[in-house]
Every structure is written in C-alpha cells, then in structure tokens.
Amino acid sequence: MSDTAEKLPKVKIFATGGTIAGASKSNTDNLHYQAGSIGIQGLLDAVPEIHRIAEVSGEQFLNVGSHEIRSQDLLKLSKLIQEQLDEGLAEGIVVTHGTDTLEETAFFLDLTVKTDKPIVIVGAMRPATAISADGPLNLLQATALAANLQARSRGAMVLLNDRIQSAYYTTKTHANALDTFRASEQGSLGFFQNATPHFYYSAANPTGKPQFNCSKISELPIVDVVYSHQDAGADLLQASVDRGAKGVVIAASGNGWASPALELAALKLTKTGFPVVFSTRTGNGFAIKPIEQGIGSGLINAQKARIVLMLALASNYNSEQISQCFNPA
Numbered sequence: 001m002s003d004t005a006e007k008l009p010k011v012k013i014f015a016t017g018g019t020i021a022g023a024s025k026s027n028t029d030n031l032h033y034q035a036g037s038i039g040i041q042g043l044l045d046a047v048p049e050i051h052r053i054a055e056v057s058g059e060q061f062l063n064v065g066s067h068e069i070r071s072q073d074l075l076k077l078s079k080l081i082q083e084q085l086d087e088g089l090a091e092g093i094v095v096t097h098g099t100d101t102l103e104e105t106a107f108f109l110d111l112t113v114k115t116d117k118p119i120v121i122v123g124a125m126r127p128a129t130a131i132s133a134d135g136p137l138n139l140l141q142a143t144a145l146a147a148n149l150q151a152r153s154r155g156a157m158v159l160l161n162d163r164i165q166s167a168y169y170t171t172k173t174h175a176n177a178l179d180t181f182r183a184s185e186q187g188s189l190g191f192f193q194n195a196t197p198h199f200y201y202s203a204a205n206p207t208g209k210p211q212f213n214c215s216k217i218s219e220l221p222i223v224d225v226v227y228s229h230q231d232a233g234a235d236l237l238q239a240s241v242d243r244g245a246k247g248v249v250i251a252a253s254g255n256g257w258a259s260p261a262l263e264l265a266a267l268k269l270t271k272t273g274f275p276v277v278f279s280t281r282t283g284n285g286f287a288i289k290p291i292e293q294g295i296g297s298g299l300i301n302a303q304k305a306r307i308v309l310m311l312a313l314a315s316n317y318n319s320e321q322i323s324q325c326f327n328p329a
C-alpha cells in the first residue's frame with residue numbers, strides 16, 4: 001500500500017440492497033427490475049474511483065428491497081454503526097439503501113447513533129443495469145461526504161442526485177424522479193460539485209432533535225400508523241390495539257385533525273394513558289394537539305413519528321417525555 005493510500009480516511013459501507021443494487025433484464029427498463037440483486041463488491045467495482053477518496057470496507061448487511069426492512073434491522077444496524085465508530089474503525093459511515101423507506105432508516109440512525117462523524121444514507125432511483133444509472137456517482141459522493149471533515153456534526157445525511165440533505169427533515173416526494181428527496185421547507189444542507197461537497201452553512205443539528213440510547217434496547221414495540229380521511233372509522237385504530245400495538249400515529253388532516261370517529265376513539269385511548277400521536281398528512285407544517293386529546297407530532301411526518309414513538313416507548317418514557325420528543329420546550 002502506498003503512503004497516500006494509508007492516509008485516506010476509513011469509510012465503512014453497509015449495503016442493504018434497493019434499486020442502487022438492482023438489476024433489470026433490459027438496460028432501458030427502469031420499472032421492472034429486481035432490487036437488491038448486486039452485492040457490495042459489485043457496487044464498489046462499478047466505481048473504482050472510490051478508492052482514491054477513502055479506504056473503504058464493505059459489509060453486506062441485507063440485500064432486499066427497502067419495503068422489506070424491519071425495525072429490528074434498524075436496531076441492529078444502529079448498534080453495528082455505533083460499534084464501528086466507538087472502536088475508531090471508521091471516520092465515516094455509508095449505508096446503501098432502497099429509496100422507498102430510506103428516510104425511515106436515515107431518521108432512525110440520526111436519532112440513535114451518538115457521534116459527530118458523518119453517517120450518509122445513499123440510494124439510487126435507477127437500477128445498476130440502467131443506461132445513466134445514478135447509483136455509482138451517488139455512492140462516490142456519499143463516500144466523499146462520509147470522509148469529509150466539514151460533514152461532521154450535522155447529524156445523519158441523505159445523499160442522492162448531488163444534494164446533501166438532513167436525515168431529520170428529508171422525505172421521498174416522487175415515486176420515479178431522480179430528484180425525489182426533499183425537505184421543501186428546510187432545504188438542502190449543500191450540494192456536490194463532482195466529488196467535492198459544498199455546504200451552505202456551518203454545521204448544525206435540527207432544533208430539538210431527540211437522542212435515544214439503543215444500547216439497552218433489545219426490542220422495539222409495535223407502533224402502527226392509521227391514515228385519516230373523511231370517512232375514517234375507529235376500527236383500524238382498534239385493530240392496532242388488539243394486535244398489541246403500544247402506541248399509534250394518526251396521519252391526520254391539516255394541523256392534526258382526524259375524522260370524528262377516529263378523534264373519539266383516540267381520546268378514549270389517550271385517557272387510559274395509551275399514546276396516540278397526531279401528525280399531518282399534508283407533508284409540511286406543524287401538527288398540534290392539546291395534551292389531554294393526544295400528542296401533536298410537530299414537524300415530524302407520520303412514518304418518522306412512528307419511529308420516535310417506538311424509541312420513546314422502548315426507553316420507558318412517560319407521556320410528558322414522549323410529548324417533549326415532538327415538541328421540545
């Protein structure tokens with residue numbers, strides 16, 4: 001190994017599958033393909049330039065479409081990453097991931113890994129076999145970001161399509177387009193010029209971001225999401241309780257209103273101490289709720305509010321502490 005190679009920062013890549021590792025029978029078919037077909041070595045082989053940026057080591061954590069990823073996988077991944085960083089084995093972490101639930105994994109890692117080192121979650125919208133596949137450049141940039149000192153103390157980040165985004169705020173907004181990850185109110189943290197990141201602001205973390213310690217959590221409770229609409233009844237909420245959910249998030253309309261049947265059922269549950277969190281299905285803005293009627297999720301969307309609630313329940317938080325996770329004083 002040359003002197004230069006020895007000086008490169010160490011970046012650990014955990015591969016989980018997704019379209020970035022997807023293969024299609026035809027290089028012009030971006031719709032019918034098998035996510036999670038190509039292994040970590042195949043991903044690295046597609047972008048040999050990566051070895052000029054960092055001393056990379058890869059690990060195949062999973063190889064699936066991201067709709068198959070479960071919260072137990074997230075718990076395990078978070079602990080593995082914490083271990084890598086605590087033991088000084090990596091200066092930064094990259095997780096390759098399907099884009100469908102990428103924001104959930106990114107958010108989970110943001111809330112649970114205690115570090116100032118960069119954790120970058122990367123995916124692709126076109127399979128690896130496609131003409132103009134976006135995966136190789138995304139992976140190169142994600143690795144460059146994980147290796148970059150300027151990327152520290154910004155929380156976990158999402159990297160696709162040249163944009164650096166906060167894992168806390170960003171969400172998938174388009175089922176097909178390359179430019180799908182957005183935080184329309186909060187914007188991007190920065191962008192890439194070739195393999196060089198450019199940040200708009202100096203390092204900061206989202207206001208009031210809760211932090212959870214996974215080292216003592218061995219299991220996450222069931223928390224369901226129930227979608228409200230004009231005719232929403234209470235039966236799906238009740239079905240969640242019956243199947244053992246320890247909390248429910250309602251994807252409510254506007255700033256936190258559910259249908260009358262759901263509101264009433266949620267109120268009854270809230271009075272027994274069962275946590276019901278109201279988020280907004282609008283995609284932006286605050287969901288609010290008087291504490292005696294439930295918990296407003298603030299700026300956190302339903303799929304992310306579910307993660308906060310699972311972690312808060314697993315940490316034995318009381319209702320006041322749960323509420324503070326969403327609405328810090």
Ligand code: ASP
Pocket residue numbers: 017018019020035064065066067097098099100101123124125126
């Ligand atoms: N269905 C894929 C997945 O989430 C989509 C993607 O990766 O873009 O695994």
